[in-house]
Amino acid sequence: MAMQFVKGPLDTNHNPTWCPGCGDFGIWMSLKNALLELKIPPHKVLIVYGIGCSGNMTNFVGTYGWHSLHGRSVPTAVGAKLANKDLTVIVVAGDGDGLGEGMGHFIHAVRGNADITYIMHDNKVYGLTVGQAAPTAIKGYKSKSTPEGIIEVNANAPSLAIAAGCTFVSKGFSGRVSHLQGLIKQAIQHRGFSLVDVYQPCVTFNKVNNFPFYNQRIYDLQQENHDTSNRLKAFEKALEWGDRIPTGIFYKDESRPPYEDHLPQEQGQPLVVRPMKKRSLSHLIEEFI
Amino acid sequence: MLTTANGKIRLQTLMDEQDHVKKFSWKIGGEAGFGIKSAGMSFAKCCYRSGYHVFDNTEYPSLIRGGHNTYQVTVSSHPVHSVDEHIDILVALNKETVDKHQHEMTEGSAIIYDGDEFQPDVVFFRDKKITLLHVPFKKLSLEACGTEIMRNTVAMGATMALIKLPSSFMEDIMKEVFSHKPAVIESNIKAVRLGYSFIEEHYRDADTDFKVSLSVREKGHRMYVGGNEAQAIGAIAAGCNFYSGYPMTPSSSILHYMASKAVSEGIIFKHAEDEIAVLNMALGASLVGARAMVGTSGGGFSLMVETLGLAGITETPVVIVNCQRPGPATGMPTWTDQGDLRFILHAAQGEFPRIVMAPGDIEECFYLTVEAFNLADRYQMPVILLSDKTLGEGVGTVPIFDEKKVVIDRGAFIEDGKVPKDYKRYQVTENGVSPRTFPGMEGGIFCGNSDEHDEYGYSNEESLNRIDQVNKRARKLEYAAKFLESASVNLIGPEDADITLVCWGSPKGVIVDALDELPLRVRKRFRVLQIVVLWPFPSERVKSILEASKRVILIENNSEAQLAGLIRQMTGFDIREKILKYDGRSFFADEVAQKLIRLKCL
Structure with a gap:
C-alpha cells in the first residue's frame, strides 16, 4: 500500500521522481519554504523551469509553472515579468541547461537586470541524460562524454554573473536547507536579477562532488564578515575552490534599478491588467499622409 | 507597345486616351550614403500628395557605405501594386547608374545627370530618343549649403520641374523631414528651388521627346x-x-x-x-x-x-x-x-x-x-x-x-474571480479549445508544459492521455479551418475565365497590375486565384476552383514551385504550367505579360 503523505500548501498531486537522496529535494524544500515564509500566494508566483532533473520540479510545486525548453527558461521569465511586473518570477534550471544552451541568455538577462530570481542547480553533470559532463564539471572529470577527462575548464556561474553586472549573486548548498531557504528569500526580495547557484549533488552520476565532499568544505561567507558591496572581492570569492568552498551572498547591489523601472510604459498597473481596448490609429496614420 | 533599349516589349502605354499620364516610373541611383532612399521616398510622397498612386522598390547591397543603390517609384493614375521594369526618368547621381540602368529605358524617357561629373554617350541616347538633361547637382548643392551633400535634393527639385509638379510639394516635405533640424530647412528648400529653376530655365518641352507631365489631382482617401x-x-x-x-x-x-x-x-x-x-x-x-x-x-x-x-x-x-x-x-x-x-x-x-x-x-x-x-x-x-x-x-x-x-477577439479565457473549481487548462473539449487562465488569477494555476501533459498541464506519458491531447490540439485546426474557409482565398476576375493564374503573397500585386495593362477583351480571359490561408490549407475550395478551370498557370517567386507542390499534396491537382523567378528580384508586370505571351495565353 502506498504511503499517505500530508499535502502541503505548495504541493501538487505529484510526488517527486528524483533518485533517492538527490540534491534536488533540498532545493525543492527550500524554495517552497521561502515562498511560504514570504507569504506570497501561489497564484502570484510563476516558476519557469528548464529541462532536466531540475526542470521536473515543474510537476511538484503548486504555483503557476512553465516547463520551458532546454536552455530557454531565462528569456521566457524575462518576457513574463515585463508583461506582468506584479508576479514573482523565478527560474529553476540546471547547470547543463543554464550554462550550456542557456549561457547567452543568462549573461544577457544579467545585463538587463529584470527582477527575476534564477535558481541554478550545480551538480556538474547532465543527470537526466545519464551522466555526461556539464559545463560546470571540474577539469579532468571523466564521464560518458568525456572518457579521457574533460578538457575545458569549468564554467562558474557566480563569477560570470559578477562579471556581467549581476546585482545579487549567491551560492547555496542543498545539504543546508535552512541556509538555502534564507538565500532564496533574500533573492526573491531583491529588486533586480538575482542568482542563487546551488551545489546540488547528483548522487547517481557524480561520485566526486557528493554530499560529503561539500559537507567537508563549505563555509558561510556571512559568518566571515565578507563585504557584499565589494565587487572585486566578490569575484575573488566566487573563484575560490579547494579545501574551502564559500557559500552565501557574494555580491549585492541595490542601487541599480531593475529593467522594468526604466520603461515609462511600465509605470502604473501591470501591462496585462490594463483593459485591452482598440487603439485609435488616426495619429499613427497621420505620419503616412 | 514600346520597345526598351534592350529590345524588351513594354506592354503599357505611357499616356491614356485623353493624353494624360497613365503610369510612369522614376528611378534614382547612386552610391550608398548618397541619400537615395530618402530622396526616393520624398519624390513618391510628392506624387501621392499630387493625387497619384505609387509603389516603390529599393535595391541595395548589404552595405552601409558604397555599393550601388537605387530607389524606384512607379507612379500611376490608377491603383498600382508593383514597380515597372521600365524607367521613364532616371536620376543618375553617378555614371554607374547610367551604365547599369540604361537598358531599362524606353524611347521618350529622360536621364537627369550632372554633366560636370561625367558625360553619357550622346549619340547612343539620341538614337534611342532618350533625352539627356544635364543639371549641375554638385555646383547647385554647393550654392545651397556649401557642401555636396544636397545633390539628391537638387535632383528632386529638377525632377519636380521636369514633370511639372509645383515645387511647393517638395518644399513641404523638406520642412517635415527636417522638422527636428530647423537649421537646415532653408538650405534644403534652396536646393530644391535651384534644381527646379535650372530645368525651367534650360529646357523647353519642344526640344525633347520627353512627355511626362503631371497635373495635381484630388488626393483621395489614401495613405x-x-x-x-x-x-x-x-x-x-x-x-x-x-x-x-x-x-x-x-x-x-x-x-x-x-x-x-x-x-x-x-x-x-x-x-x-x-x-x-x-x-x-x-x-x-x-x-x-x-x-x-x-x-x-x-x-x-x-x-x-x-x-x-x-x-x-x-x-x-x-x-x-x-x-x-x-x-x-x-x-x-x-x-x-x-x-x-x-x-x-x-x-x-x-x-x-x-x-x-x-x-x-x-x-x-x-x-x-x-x-x-x-x-x-x-x-x-x-x-x-x-x-x-x-x-x-x-x-x-x-x-x-x-x-x-478592427475587432479584438481574445478567444476563450476565464475572468479573474470566476475560475471554476478543479480548473483544467488543457481540458479535452469538443472543438479542442480550452479556456485560458493567466498567472496571477486565483484558482487558475496550471503548468504550461513542453512535455506532453495531462489536462492540468502536468507531465504525463500515458498512452490514452497522449492520444487525447494530440487529438485535442488537432481539433483546434479543424475548428479554425471551418472559420477560415470563406476568407482563405481571393478569386479575382470573371468566373468563366479561360485561364486561372495561381499565386500567394507579393506576386498577387504584380499579376493584378499585369492584367490591368491588358485590353479588356484580353483581360476577361484571366482570373487570379490568390491563396491567402496556406495552412490549414483550403483544400476543397482550391480543388473545386482548379477543377473548374480550363487552364491553370502557377506564378511563384521561388525555384521549386512550392505552392504547386502543396496544392498537389492537398488536392491531387497537378499544375503543369509554371512561371517561376528566383534571382532575388520580384516579378514585373510586363515580365509576367511577356511570359503569358510565351505560353500563348495572349
Whole structure:
C-alpha cells in the first residue's frame, strides 16, 4: 500500500521522481519554504523551469509553472515579468541547461537586470541524460562524454554573473536547507536579477562532488564578515575552490534599478491588467499622409 | 507597345486616351550614403500628395557605405501594386547608374545627370530618343549649403520641374523631414528651388521627346505606407502590447516602428539577444496574458523553430512575421524570394497545429495582421504571416486603414474571480479549445508544459492521455479551418475565365497590375486565384476552383514551385504550367505579360 503523505500548501498531486537522496529535494524544500515564509500566494508566483532533473520540479510545486525548453527558461521569465511586473518570477534550471544552451541568455538577462530570481542547480553533470559532463564539471572529470577527462575548464556561474553586472549573486548548498531557504528569500526580495547557484549533488552520476565532499568544505561567507558591496572581492570569492568552498551572498547591489523601472510604459498597473481596448490609429496614420 | 533599349516589349502605354499620364516610373541611383532612399521616398510622397498612386522598390547591397543603390517609384493614375521594369526618368547621381540602368529605358524617357561629373554617350541616347538633361547637382548643392551633400535634393527639385509638379510639394516635405533640424530647412528648400529653376530655365518641352507631365489631382482617401509598417500598425490596432525582436533584413523596419511607438502606445518592446530569446520572451508575455508578436526573416525564424513547437504544445498564442529573403543561410539579405513556404509549414519536430497566412499587398499586410492576433487567441496556436522583401520594404499608396474594421477577439479565457473549481487548462473539449487562465488569477494555476501533459498541464506519458491531447490540439485546426474557409482565398476576375493564374503573397500585386495593362477583351480571359490561408490549407475550395478551370498557370517567386507542390499534396491537382523567378528580384508586370505571351495565353 502506498504511503499517505500530508499535502502541503505548495504541493501538487505529484510526488517527486528524483533518485533517492538527490540534491534536488533540498532545493525543492527550500524554495517552497521561502515562498511560504514570504507569504506570497501561489497564484502570484510563476516558476519557469528548464529541462532536466531540475526542470521536473515543474510537476511538484503548486504555483503557476512553465516547463520551458532546454536552455530557454531565462528569456521566457524575462518576457513574463515585463508583461506582468506584479508576479514573482523565478527560474529553476540546471547547470547543463543554464550554462550550456542557456549561457547567452543568462549573461544577457544579467545585463538587463529584470527582477527575476534564477535558481541554478550545480551538480556538474547532465543527470537526466545519464551522466555526461556539464559545463560546470571540474577539469579532468571523466564521464560518458568525456572518457579521457574533460578538457575545458569549468564554467562558474557566480563569477560570470559578477562579471556581467549581476546585482545579487549567491551560492547555496542543498545539504543546508535552512541556509538555502534564507538565500532564496533574500533573492526573491531583491529588486533586480538575482542568482542563487546551488551545489546540488547528483548522487547517481557524480561520485566526486557528493554530499560529503561539500559537507567537508563549505563555509558561510556571512559568518566571515565578507563585504557584499565589494565587487572585486566578490569575484575573488566566487573563484575560490579547494579545501574551502564559500557559500552565501557574494555580491549585492541595490542601487541599480531593475529593467522594468526604466520603461515609462511600465509605470502604473501591470501591462496585462490594463483593459485591452482598440487603439485609435488616426495619429499613427497621420505620419503616412 | 514600346520597345526598351534592350529590345524588351513594354506592354503599357505611357499616356491614356485623353493624353494624360497613365503610369510612369522614376528611378534614382547612386552610391550608398548618397541619400537615395530618402530622396526616393520624398519624390513618391510628392506624387501621392499630387493625387497619384505609387509603389516603390529599393535595391541595395548589404552595405552601409558604397555599393550601388537605387530607389524606384512607379507612379500611376490608377491603383498600382508593383514597380515597372521600365524607367521613364532616371536620376543618375553617378555614371554607374547610367551604365547599369540604361537598358531599362524606353524611347521618350529622360536621364537627369550632372554633366560636370561625367558625360553619357550622346549619340547612343539620341538614337534611342532618350533625352539627356544635364543639371549641375554638385555646383547647385554647393550654392545651397556649401557642401555636396544636397545633390539628391537638387535632383528632386529638377525632377519636380521636369514633370511639372509645383515645387511647393517638395518644399513641404523638406520642412517635415527636417522638422527636428530647423537649421537646415532653408538650405534644403534652396536646393530644391535651384534644381527646379535650372530645368525651367534650360529646357523647353519642344526640344525633347520627353512627355511626362503631371497635373495635381484630388488626393483621395489614401495613405503612403510600407508593408512592414502596415503590419506593425495592424499589430498596434489589434492591441499588441508585447514585441520582442532581433534585427534582420528585410524585416527590421517592423522592429524599428514598434520600438519607436512602444512608449506612446504602451507596448513592451524588447531587443533580445537572439531570435531564440525573442520567441521565448514573446511566449512568456503571452502566457501571462499579453498579445505578443515577433518579426524576423528566414534565418531568424530558423532559430525560433524549437520554440514554435513549444507554442504548439503549450497552446500559447503568438503572431510571427517572416519577411522572406532568398536563402539558404545568409543568402541574399537585401533581396526578395518566396522560398520559405514549405519550411514554415513543417518547421519544428512533432505534429501540432499552426495557422499560416500570406498577405498579397500592403493593405492585406494591415488587415491580416489584425486578424492574426484574433486567430492566435481564438485557437491558441502560433499564427505565422509570410511576407517578403518586395512587400515588406515596398512602400505604396493604399486606402487609409479603417479602424472601424478592427475587432479584438481574445478567444476563450476565464475572468479573474470566476475560475471554476478543479480548473483544467488543457481540458479535452469538443472543438479542442480550452479556456485560458493567466498567472496571477486565483484558482487558475496550471503548468504550461513542453512535455506532453495531462489536462492540468502536468507531465504525463500515458498512452490514452497522449492520444487525447494530440487529438485535442488537432481539433483546434479543424475548428479554425471551418472559420477560415470563406476568407482563405481571393478569386479575382470573371468566373468563366479561360485561364486561372495561381499565386500567394507579393506576386498577387504584380499579376493584378499585369492584367490591368491588358485590353479588356484580353483581360476577361484571366482570373487570379490568390491563396491567402496556406495552412490549414483550403483544400476543397482550391480543388473545386482548379477543377473548374480550363487552364491553370502557377506564378511563384521561388525555384521549386512550392505552392504547386502543396496544392498537389492537398488536392491531387497537378499544375503543369509554371512561371517561376528566383534571382532575388520580384516579378514585373510586363515580365509576367511577356511570359503569358510565351505560353500563348495572349
